[in-house]
Amino acid sequence: MKKFLSKMPDALVRLLIVFIGLAVIGAFVVIVLIPKDLKDVKLQWAESTKTEQAKPVKYAGFHACADCHEKLYEKKKTGYHKDLSCETCHGPAKAHTEDPEKVKPVIPKERTFCPLCHAYNPSRPRGFPQINPVAHNPLKACSTCHNPHDPKPPTTPKECSACHGEIARTKAVSHHVQLECTTCHQAPQQHKISPRSVKPTKPQTREFCGKCHGKNAKDRLAKNAPKVDMANHGEKYVCWQCHYPHSPEVEE
Ligand code: HEC
Ligand code: HEC
Ligand code: HEC
Ligand code: HEC
Ligand code: HEC
Ligand code: HEC
Ligand code: HEC
Ligand code: HEC
Known part of the structure; x- marks a missing residue:
């Protein structure tokens, strides 16, 4: 150790002494001078919880x-x-x-x-x-113009096409042109006001399309609808896995 120290330049030794001195003073301050209360984390937390709880409540919820x-x-x-x-x-x-x-x-x-x-x-x-x-x-x-408690654009769209333009334009030139949107979707009035929270229904079963396309279909529009054998046509799949309902096309 002595040998090691004697090899060091004096300036470095002095620096080392200063650092060790500072460390000793620091430890003394923390251990002896700072009162126990100030170092007790649990006590501190308890105190600040009390302070926060004492503040007046401003929001009612x-x-x-x-x-x-x-x-x-x-x-x-x-x-x-x-x-x-x-x-x-x-x-x-x-x-x-x-x-x-x-x-x-x-x-x-x-x-x-x-x-x-x-x-x-x-x-x-x-x-x-x-x-x-x-x-x-x-x-x-x-x-x-807008009720802050129930805001909406002052006029509510009347037509489905106001928001579903692409679907409406597609259907307009398809074989399903005569069908109203509401033939296949029950759309509550509220859907036009809060479309994301109130949703229309969508067809769920093969039988739904069968109302017009089944052999014994009775719907008002079924007369002009081409018929398929519901038991075999398309097997177990729902119809719209093969036919886009808004523009059903059958290639000749
Ligand atoms: C204990 C009953 C009560 C509760 C609870 C209450 N209010 Fe009121 N509020 C009133 C009364 C009474 C009036 C005065 C109606 C009047 O002046 O015609 C009023 C008026 C108001 C006004 C209009 C103030 C004005 O200058 O005209 C606002 C805004 C309001 N309340 C918001 C709220 C909000 C937000 C809450 C929920 C944090 C709330 N109120 C809870 C009874 C209540
Ligand atoms: C003179 C009546 C009038 C006033 C005043 C007015 N709006 Fe409108 N606002 C409308 C109309 C009409 C529409 C629907 C047509 C449109 O988009 O311009 C609308 C639409 C909106 C929309 C829906 C936009 C969208 O893309 O869906 C928002 C949000 C809106 N306004 C917010 C505001 C805010 C915020 C203010 C105040 C800074 C305001 N409006 C003032 C008439 C008004
Ligand atoms: C988007 C901001 C907004 C929210 C959220 C809101 N208000 Fe208001 N409120 C307003 C504005 C703006 C007015 C002033 C309307 C006017 O100029 O006629 C108002 C007016 C009122 C009034 C005065 C009487 C009236 O009918 O005009 C009461 C009471 C009131 N609000 C209570 C409430 C309560 C209760 C809620 C929660 C259920 C609420 N507000 C939610 C913005 C809001
Ligand atoms: C803290 C944010 C906030 C404030 C303030 C606020 N809004 Fe809204 N506003 C919303 C949100 C969130 C929606 C719902 C958006 C959605 O459904 O996609 C909305 C929806 C709307 C709509 C419906 C637009 C549509 O597409 O039909 C209108 C109109 C509107 N706000 C007007 C107002 C007016 C007028 C005020 C002031 C009185 C106001 N908002 C203040 C957050 C706010
Ligand atoms: C104000 C605009 C608006 C109008 C008007 C409107 N819709 Fe919608 N509709 C939407 C939006 C936005 C969505 C998408 C909601 C989402 O993705 O969460 C949607 C979704 C739908 C869906 C899909 C629901 C689902 O579960 O996937 C159907 C079906 C539908 N609309 C049918 C209709 C029909 C039928 C009409 C007319 C009677 C109509 N919509 C009118 C905005 C509108
Ligand atoms: C022949 C019945 C039929 C008609 C008519 C019809 N739809 Fe649909 N629609 C369906 C079926 C089936 C689905 C798909 C259901 C699925 O994929 O789960 C669908 C899905 C939708 C969706 C969900 C998004 C998408 O593209 O798949 C929207 C939005 C929609 N339809 C809107 C409309 C609107 C608007 C009209 C009128 C312009 C309309 N539909 C007419 C049968 C129909
Ligand atoms: C696995 C795919 C598939 C499924 C699922 C399917 N189809 Fe088809 N559909 C076809 C094909 C391919 C054709 C054209 C060849 C043919 O006539 O068999 C067709 C033809 C049709 C035709 C035209 C018949 C004609 O004579 O012009 C109608 C109508 C039809 N399908 C309705 C339906 C209905 C309704 C359903 C549900 C019950 C359904 N399809 C399910 C594939 C399918
Ligand atoms: C309300 C009656 C009705 C319902 C429900 C209906 N359709 Fe149709 N569909 C028709 C009529 C009518 C035609 C023939 C229109 C024409 O070609 O003039 C047709 C034509 C078709 C065609 C033949 C297209 C072609 O190229 O010849 C297919 C495929 C089809 N529909 C599929 C479906 C599917 C899938 C569903 C269920 C989502 C469905 N349809 C529900 C009335 C209906």
């Missing part, structure tokens, strides 16, 4: 509003804004639920509010309803 605003609560539940909490827009409202006459929540009427979520932004998911707030019906509050 979504369901609290239903007690007194039942109609709005029910209305919002089925609309496009069903996943938004009341307090997302009206701010923390716990105090209001305790004294509704004195404390009123904020009402975000200014045009800058809704674009926080609806201003065009390419990073938003495809299909999310977006507008350009500068060009989209300027000068009027958003809620003059």
Whole structure:
């Protein structure tokens, strides 16, 4: 060891002494000077839990509003804004639920509010309803045209083709041109308002197509429909595994 040290340059030895000195002082501070309480992690956590719990509760939560605003609560539940909490827009409202006459929540009427979520932004998911707030019906509050509790474009599309244009255009030049969409799909009115949450039915069985294409088919439109032997034609597969229902073609 001595030999090793004597080989070292003096400057390095001095540096080594300084470092060891610092380490000793550091250990002394941590072990002796800092009080035990300050080093006890469990105690610290318990303290901060207490501090947090002592803070006043500001948000009442979504369901609290239903007690007194039942109609709005029910209305919002089925609309496009069903996943938004009341307090997302009206701010923390716990105090209001305790004294509704004195404390009123904020009402975000200014045009800058809704674009926080609806201003065009390419990073938003495809299909999310977006507008350009500068060009989209300027000068009027958003809620003059859209009900914030049940928003939709002011006119609901009447035709399936408004949203399913490609299918409608395909069917229009196919053998199924005479068939209404609703012959094969039961579409509740609500589907046109909340298409993602309320879905129409789709045919499930071979027998469905058999209503017109079976040998003894009785449907009003069955008269002109070519017939197949339901027991054997296409075997066990459902018909639309071979025939595209919106444009069934049979090559001659
Ligand atoms: C205990 C009953 C009660 C509860 C719970 C309650 N409210 Fe109210 N709220 C009222 C009453 C009463 C009014 C006043 C109605 C009026 O002025 O005509 C009101 C008015 C409002 C207003 C309009 C304020 C204004 O300036 O006109 C908003 C917004 C509102 N409440 C939001 C909420 C939200 C959000 C919740 C849930 C966190 C909620 N309320 C829970 C009773 C309640
Ligand atoms: C997307 C934001 C948004 C959400 C979510 C929302 N509100 Fe509102 N709320 C508004 C706006 C904007 C107005 C003002 C409407 C206007 O200008 O007429 C309003 C108005 C109100 C009013 C005043 C009376 C009225 O009918 O206009 C009450 C009460 C109210 N909201 C309660 C609620 C409750 C309860 C919920 C949850 C069930 C809720 N709001 C969810 C934005 C929202
Ligand atoms: C916290 C984000 C948020 C805020 C704030 C918000 N919205 Fe929405 N909005 C949504 C979501 C989420 C949907 C549903 C989108 C979907 O179903 O794909 C929606 C849907 C809509 C739709 C339906 C569009 C369509 O395709 O039919 C309209 C209209 C709308 N909001 C208007 C408003 C108005 C007006 C306000 C202000 C009062 C507002 N929004 C504030 C998140 C928000
Ligand atoms: C003068 C009436 C009017 C006002 C004010 C208005 N809108 Fe609209 N909004 C419409 C109409 C009409 C449509 C449907 C046709 C269209 O897309 O332009 C629509 C469509 C929308 C859509 C659906 C877009 C889509 O691609 O599905 C959203 C979201 C929307 N508006 C949000 C807003 C917001 C946010 C504001 C306030 C900054 C606002 N609107 C103000 C009339 C209005
Ligand atoms: C406002 C636009 C709109 C209108 C109007 C509309 N649809 Fe849809 N429809 C949609 C959207 C969006 C989807 C896709 C939902 C998804 O992928 O989650 C859909 C899905 C469907 C599906 C597939 C359901 C599934 O489970 O895969 C069928 C069937 C359908 N629509 C039939 C119809 C028929 C029939 C009409 C007319 C009576 C109609 N739609 C009107 C928007 C619309
Ligand atoms: C002859 C019956 C028939 C008619 C008429 C019909 N469909 Fe369909 N549709 C089906 C079948 C069968 C499926 C496929 C079911 C499956 O794949 O599970 C389907 C699927 C769909 C789907 C789901 C997406 C897809 O392309 O597979 C949509 C959306 C749809 N149809 C919309 C429409 C609309 C809109 C019309 C009217 C323009 C229409 N359908 C007319 C039988 C029909
Ligand atoms: C495995 C594939 C397959 C399945 C599954 C299938 N088909 Fe076909 N279908 C064909 C082929 C290939 C033809 C043309 C040759 C022929 O007439 O057999 C055809 C022809 C037809 C024709 C025209 C017959 C004519 O005389 O012009 C109708 C109608 C038809 N199918 C209806 C159905 C119906 C309804 C179902 C369900 C019960 C069904 N198909 C299931 C393959 C299939
Ligand atoms: C309401 C009655 C009706 C129903 C239900 C129906 N079709 Fe048809 N289909 C017709 C009529 C009518 C024609 C012939 C139209 C024409 O050629 O003028 C036809 C023609 C066809 C053809 C022959 C196309 C060709 O090239 O000759 C096929 C394949 C077919 N349908 C398949 C189906 C399948 C698959 C289903 C079930 C998803 C179905 N159809 C349900 C009425 C119906």
